[in-house]
Amino acid sequence: MTRVTVWNEYRHEKDSEAVAEVYPDGIHAAIADGLAERGFETRTATLDEPEHGLTEEVLDGTDVLTWWGHRAHAEVSDEVVERVRDRVLDGMGLLVLHSGHYSKIFKRLMGTTCGLKWREAGERERVWVVEPGHPIAAGLDEYFEVPEAEMYGERFDVPAPETLVFASWFEGGELFRSGCCYTRGNGRIFYFRPGHETYPIYYQEEILRVLANAVEWAAPTDGPEPTLENVDPIENLD
Ligand code: ZN
Secondary structure (H helix, E strand, O other): OOEEEEEEOOOHHHHOHHHHHHOOOOHHHHHHHHHHHOOOEEEEEEOOOHHHHOOHHHHHOOOEEEEEOOOOHHHOOHHHHHHHHHHHHOOOEEEEEHHHHHOHHHHHHHOOOOOOEEEEEEEEEEEEEOOOOOHHHOOOOOEEEEEEEEEEEOOOOOOOOOEEEEEEEEOOOOEEEEEEEEEEOOEEEEEEOOOOOOOOHHHOHHHHHHHHHHHHHHOOOOOOOOOOOOOOOOOOOO
């Protein structure tokens, strides 16, 4: 069974009534429950736990890590960021969610600012599937809508995705590349835009379906261990 660790900063939920009303047990609980219902073995980890809940042992037992952070990106220790990065390069999948675009780990793996345009006005978002044959789009219609969302607009300062699975339109007129696939080393990374602390987006059926599909896509495969050192020839060169 694929083992998922759902990481959350878990600060908004503790000091904002409006957020706690939407996510009483935290955003991580909503995501972990949704994934558990879809057949994954889930655990959660949060910023204020020792080592942010991401010890070597936890990461070694994680096939796919999901990352939600917003206002405390700077509090994530560089040591843990490097540990997560090493695991991704080694094959662990990583799902970076919504405001996680500005997390240290995403910026480290992308190498760009990962900045974007944004506005919080409860706009409708229409998420278009632009790569219908991709496993992350399995079971979806041509598009789905998020009734109330924070707007993220282009330009999104990331490297061109290896595959763009979703593109979003917003009521205010902006566009956004909202489902971006990357590989780094042996690891697969999926950035997924929807999700904000004051909207019940992580309970929405289509969103949970995408997350479940993305976990399956990002899970490590049983590929060969690459040799990254000086080697003797396989054929006789004499
Ligand atoms: Zn947000």
